[in-house]
Amino acid sequence: MSVKPARPATRTDVARLAGVSTTVVSYVINDGPRRVTSRTRQRVLDAIERLGYRPNANARALKTGETGLIGMVVPEVVNAYFAEFIQALDRAAQTMGSSILLGITYEEAGREERAVRSLVDRGVDSLIYQVDLADQRLYQLGGGDLPRVLLDRSDVVPGMATVGADTEAGARAAVEHLVSHGHERIGYVGSPMAGRKVDLRRVVWDEVLREHGLPGVPPALTSWNREGGYRGARELMASDEPPTAIFAGSDLIGVGVLRALHELGMDVPGDVAVVSFDGTAESAYSWPPLTAVRQPFEEMARRALEVLSERGEAPGSSVFPMQLIVRGSCGCQG
Amino acid sequence: MSVKPARPATRTDVARLAGVSTTVVSYVINDGPRRVTSRTRQRVLDAIERLGYRPNANARALKTGETGLIGMVVPEVVNAYFAEFIQALDRAAQTMGSSILLGITYEEAGREERAVRSLVDRGVDSLIYQVDLADQRLYQLGGGDLPRVLLDRSDVVPGMATVGADTEAGARAAVEHLVSHGHERIGYVGSPMAGRKVDLRRVVWDEVLREHGLPGVPPALTSWNREGGYRGARELMASDEPPTAIFAGSDLIGVGVLRALHELGMDVPGDVAVVSFDGTAESAYSWPPLTAVRQPFEEMARRALEVLSERGEAPGSSVFPMQLIVRGSCGCQG
DNA sequence: TTGAAAGCGATACCAA
DNA sequence: TTGGTATCGCTTTCAA
Numbered sequence: 001m002s003v004k005p006a007r008p009a010t011r012t013d014v015a016r017l018a019g020v021s022t023t024v025v026s027y028v029i030n031d032g033p034r035r036v037t038s039r040t041r042q043r044v045l046d047a048i049e050r051l052g053y054r055p056n057a058n059a060r061a062l063k064t065g066e067t068g069l070i071g072m073v074v075p076e077v078v079n080a081y082f083a084e085f086i087q088a089l090d091r092a093a094q095t096m097g098s099s100i101l102l103g104i105t106y107e108e109a110g111r112e113e114r115a116v117r118s119l120v121d122r123g124v125d126s127l128i129y130q131v132d133l134a135d136q137r138l139y140q141l142g143g144g145d146l147p148r149v150l151l152d153r154s155d156v157v158p159g160m161a162t163v164g165a166d167t168e169a170g171a172r173a174a175v176e177h178l179v180s181h182g183h184e185r186i187g188y189v190g191s192p193m194a195g196r197k198v199d200l201r202r203v204v205w206d207e208v209l210r211e212h213g214l215p216g217v218p219p220a221l222t223s224w225n226r227e228g229g230y231r232g233a234r235e236l237m238a239s240d241e242p243p244t245a246i247f248a249g250s251d252l253i254g255v256g257v258l259r260a261l262h263e264l265g266m267d268v269p270g271d272v273a274v275v276s277f278d279g280t281a282e283s284a285y286s287w288p289p290l291t292a293v294r295q296p297f298e299e300m301a302r303r304a305l306e307v308l309s310e311r312g313e314a315p316g317s318s319v320f321p322m323q324l325i326v327r328g329s330c331g332c333q334g
Numbered sequence: 335m336s337v338k339p340a341r342p343a344t345r346t347d348v349a350r351l352a353g354v355s356t357t358v359v360s361y362v363i364n365d366g367p368r369r370v371t372s373r374t375r376q377r378v379l380d381a382i383e384r385l386g387y388r389p390n391a392n393a394r395a396l397k398t399g400e401t402g403l404i405g406m407v408v409p410e411v412v413n414a415y416f417a418e419f420i421q422a423l424d425r426a427a428q429t430m431g432s433s434i435l436l437g438i439t440y441e442e443a444g445r446e447e448r449a450v451r452s453l454v455d456r457g458v459d460s461l462i463y464q465v466d467l468a469d470q471r472l473y474q475l476g477g478g479d480l481p482r483v484l485l486d487r488s489d490v491v492p493g494m495a496t497v498g499a500d501t502e503a504g505a506r507a508a509v510e511h512l513v514s515h516g517h518e519r520i521g522y523v524g525s526p527m528a529g530r531k532v533d534l535r536r537v538v539w540d541e542v543l544r545e546h547g548l549p550g551v552p553p554a555l556t557s558w559n560r561e562g563g564y565r566g567a568r569e570l571m572a573s574d575e576p577p578t579a580i581f582a583g584s585d586l587i588g589v590g591v592l593r594a595l596h597e598l599g600m601d602v603p604g605d606v607a608v609v610s611f612d613g614t615a616e617s618a619y620s621w622p623p624l625t626a627v628r629q630p631f632e633e634m635a636r637r638a639l640e641v642l643s644e645r646g647e648a649p650g651s652s653v654f655p656m657q658l659i660v661r662g663s664c665g666c667q668g
Numbered sequence: 669t670t671g672a673a674a675g676c677g678a679t680a681c682c683a684a
Numbered sequence: 685t686t687g688g689t690a691t692c693g694c695t696t697t698c699a700a
Binding site for chain 3: 020021022023024027034035036037040059061062063064065
């Protein structure tokens with residue numbers, strides 16, 4: 001039976017109703033730091049229930065210096081790759097009573113600093129970077145005491161913990177799979193990386209080709225979205241010796257590639273086979289469904305939160321295996 | 335030139351360095367409520383700069399009762415339909431110095447209450463519901479004083495402001511477009527709505543068919559995702575008189591429909607034309623690209639924030655027009 | 669086991 | 685125009 005007060009009940013109201021001091025209310029809410037008789041405890045619990053009392057998170061944050069908020073910096077959310085991480089992180093955070101606060105950069109120079117600063121100013125307890133910030137100094141925003149982790153990122157920031165997928169093995173699995181189908185001209189569609197970062201997918205693709213004595217193919221470097229995949233595939237197919245297989249650097253790219261191939265009247269995987277990178281839901285429903293190497297979203301998210309709570313440890317890096325998911329676009333089921 | 339203090343600077347540090355009282359610091363930061371000489375003001379500004387001072391959001395929230403956080407309740411984020419709104423809202427909120435705090439329900443009964451409660455407990459200033467909550471009482475969480483708005487929602491909650499798209503006109507445009515192409519058997523793939531809510535898309539589809547004297551077709555009601563679209567189209571195409579056109583209740587459904595049609599060896603739009611609802615980026619890169627009626631995401635987001643700041647007004651409802659985007663799947667370009 | 673009280677950082681009333 | 689100070693709701697030390 002809860003009574004609706006006009007003004008939200010505070011801890012003082014609870015104390016008064018329970019006939020104890022506010023200190024005791026605090027003790028029962030936090031299960032410490034002092035013990036409370038179970039009788040007293042029950043009285044407090046009853047009062048809380050009757051008043052519908054909920055602790056004021058801001059007051060608590062002010063006092064303890066912890067908000068229970070985890071800042072996550074992402075370039076966008078309309079992209080299943082990031083959205084998958086956001087959800088995985090959110091679920092993991094829920095079990096710890098924390099919440100994810102998003103800082104979206106939109107990959108616009110101006111918004112980048114705003115996004116990160118906003119998180120820091122709001123007092124997040126830690127930060128997860130899922131974006132390559134243009135200005136390295138932004139990684140230091142808020143001072144050195146905030147636990148931070150780089151999640152599945154291409155750039156490396158000295159002294160910062162890292163959680164990522166085994167891109168190298170994943171890319172290798174993808175390309176080797178295409179090779180195993182007998183393809184000899186295998187193209188790659190990706191994007192140039194900002195700064196002088198290297199795209200491991202591209203590097204590995206190149207390596208595998210070399211290892212098998214296959215001819216090199218100029219990579220099509222456009223942008224990390226569907227449009228980029230589309231343009232890249234058009235480019236690749238317009239060459240004198242078009243590839244018979246394409247390794248797409250992301251699912252979105254893969255989808256764009258498929259569209260281009262269809263437009264050209266090519267059969268997938270008959271004329272051109274495709275394997276993509278990421279393995280989000282969208283890849284499963286394209287036509288044909290994309291064979292892809294999948295990111296271990298949940299595992300990485302859980303690990304990221306672990307890393308953040310182990311603050312103080314030496315910044316290490318965790319690597320998780322990717323998994324090849326065979327669907328229709330590679331030719332296995334064709 | 336900013337000095338990095340070990341401990342973050344507080345307003346007291348600023349006051350000391352500027353040789354003024356903390357009150358004045360407050361005045362210049364908030365531009366009021368009292369005026370400050372421009373000379374004093376400048377001294378304070380300098381001190382802030384030198385110390386790298388940033389106001390503590392929690393302390394401020396405690397004092398003012400406002401956090402600058404807007405709670406947004408969504409079922410998921412790995413779905414461009416919701417992600418588009420999240421981004422649109424985020425951008426709009428940024429211009430007001432507010433942030434969007436997400437409460438993801440995952441459409442799981444248990445998480446629903448947690449998600450909403452977590453937002454309220456964190457002290458959000460207002461709430462945007464983008465999900466049909468199973469338990470209507472959850473809409474009242476946090477008391478009656480929180481401004482709330484329902485964003486593009488199918489259910490109606492008495493006394494709550496609403497911002498939505500003109501689903502009816504949108505659906506009509508979609509179906510009429512198919513009719514204008516000469517189709518006589520037009521199917522619908524959607525999903526049963528929770529509770530006894532009605533799916534306007536389905537109702538309008540039915541209406542339009544009737545108006546044109548076209549034969550009714552049993553709708554395929556599955557679920558609002560790609561898988562649902564797939565199953566729905568299989569179902570529709572397995573009937574004795576399969577449709578020659580399909581109205582898909584969402585982009586995801588549309589994508590699933592396309593996959594099913596391809597699997598059956600049908601040509602789109604040659605054998606079956608498709609028009610979908612929502613118009614997210616994914617619809618533009620399916621094969622063939624989906625003709626769709628598009629949600630006015632940005633406009634609705636902006637309006638939602640306006641409504642929230644007009645607290646106290648009578649709860650009205652804003653409706654925005656949808657736009658038909660013609661691409662390849664309807665037959666216009668075939 | 670319980671309570672009084674200091675203090676987290678910021679706001680704004682009331683005086684000066 | 686500027687400053688002293690009470691206060692927001694909560695945590696926790698110290699004393700009872």
